[in-house]
Structures are given as C-alpha cells and as structure tokens.
Amino acid sequence: IGYTVYEPMNYTDADGNFTGFDTELATAVCTKLGVEPDFVEINWDTKIVELDAKSIDCIWNGMTLTDDIMANAACTKAYAKNAQVVVMKADADYSSTADLVGKTVVAEAGSAGESAISEDESLSQADYVSKSVQTDCLMEVAAGTADAAVLDLTLATAMIGEGTDYANLAIKDELNAEEYGVAFRKGSDAADAVNAAFDELKADDTMQALADKYSLTLAD
Numbered sequence: 001i002g003y004t005v006y007e008p009m010n011y012t013d014a015d016g017n018f019t020g021f022d023t024e025l026a027t028a029v030c031t032k033l034g035v036e037p038d039f040v041e042i043n044w045d046t047k048i049v050e051l052d053a054k055s056i057d058c059i060w061n062g063m064t065l066t067d068d069i070m071a072n073a074a075c076t077k078a079y080a081k082n083a084q085v086v087v088m089k090a091d092a093d094y095s096s097t098a099d100l101v102g103k104t105v106v107a108e109a110g111s112a113g114e115s116a117i118s119e120d121e122s123l124s125q126a127d128y129v130s131k132s133v134q135t136d137c138l139m140e141v142a143a144g145t146a147d148a149a150v151l152d153l154t155l156a157t158a159m160i161g162e163g164t165d166y167a168n169l170a171i172k173d174e175l176n177a178e179e180y181g182v183a184f185r186k187g188s189d190a191a192d193a194v195n196a197a198f199d200e201l202k203a204d205d206t207m208q209a210l211a212d213k214y215s216l217t218l219a220d
Contacts, residue, residue: 002042002056008214009062021214045110064112065181078179078219086173097122103147113150
C-alpha cells in the first residue's frame with residue numbers, strides 16, 4: 001500500500017503508532033480480503049510510476065479521483081469527500097484568490113492542490129513553489145517564506161488552528177470539491193473486491209465510526 005505522511009489519513013501519532021483513517025480502513029479491508037497490509041512510503045509525484053513498476057500494489061492515501069488517475073489506474077468508487085483550501089496566517093488579509101497574484105504559493109508536487117493552482121486564473125499568476133509533502137507547505141506559511149498554501153481540507157482541518165502546532169494558520173477559502181478513492185494497476189480486479197469490502201464496512205458502520213474519529217465526511 002503506497003502512502004505519504006498525511007494526517008489524518010496515514011501518519012505516526014504522539015505515541016509512535018502508525019495510524020490514520022486510511023491506515024485503519026485499509027487494515028480493515030485487508031482483514032476482510034484475507035491479506036496482510038504492507039505500508040510503503042512513496043514519492044507522491046511519481047505514484048503511478050511506482051504502481052506500474054510494481055514496487056506497490058495500490059495507492060491509498062487520500063488520493064483524489066482525478067481524470068488522469070482514473071485513466072491510468074483501476075480505481076475504487078469514492079469513499080470520502082474532500083476539497084482544496086487556501087491556508088494562510090490567520091491575520092492575513094484575504095478576500096479571493098486574486099489577492100495572491102504575484103505572491104508565493106506552495107503545494108505538494110503532483111497533488112490536487114498543485115492542479116487547483118494551475119487551473120485558477122489568479123493562482124496561476126502566483127509565484128508557485130512545489131514541496132515534497134503537504135506538511136512542508138504548512139511550515140513554509142508558518143515561517144513566512146510562503147504567503148499561502150493550497151492543501152487538502154482534511155489535512156488542514158486536522159493540523160491547523162487552536163490546539164495544534166499551527167495555531168496561527170487558518171483556512172481562508174475553499175476551492176474545488178473532490179472525492180478520495182484507491183488506485184490499483186490498470187486491469188486489476190482488486191478494486192472490485194475493495195468496493196465490496198467498502199459496502200460491508202459501511203453497512204456495519206465501521207466506516208462511519210472511522211470518519212467520526214478522524215473528522216472526515218464519507219462519500220455518498
């Protein structure tokens with residue numbers, strides 16, 4: 001299972017336990033399928049290359065079901081909802097993405113946030129800098145070396161605001177809504193098996209309990 005460190009999906013908690021919504025959900029699905037999960041940290045920007053090279057068997061890490069991913073992999077149905085958000089210092093002036101023209105904006109390389117920047121008329125005129133992981137983007141904004149970051153709502157909700165290491169950061173805007181899914185190699189029938197497991201885990205409320213635990217919204 002290919003992943004990147006991405007709270008609340010896959011991360012190591014304060015007690016040193018590897019956990020998260022996707023970690024727990026993948027483990028529950030593997031139990032149903034009678035297989036043992038083996039989590040492998042990957043470079044998100046080359047996730048499809050890793051998949052095709054068979055260094056991993058699937059990508060399961062808050063992965064947005066983009067047209068590109070669905071064209072190049074066998075994907076499950078959506079299991080959770082997300083959006084891209086603009087994160088800045090809480091006291092920063094912001095009314096729209098037009099305020100970020102010419103400013104430094106960061107996102108994770110190969111992420112939906114990077115796509116959102118390139119597709120937005122104003123954000124595409126920002127000074128864009130890619131980072132290897134989303135948490136690095138938060139560090140840049142907190143340090144003042146970037147004016148804004150475009151990140152997943154799920155990560156931003158979990159990692160910024162009161163009671164976190166980034167209490168001085170805030171979500172300033174919500175961009176395009178999206179959905180998360182799991183990607184297997186093209187031609188694989190594993191996605192169908194995972195979909196069936198999803199149905200069972202929804203029916204017995206396991207998925208809803210995990211969504212509540214990690215403050216996520218399940219897909220319809």
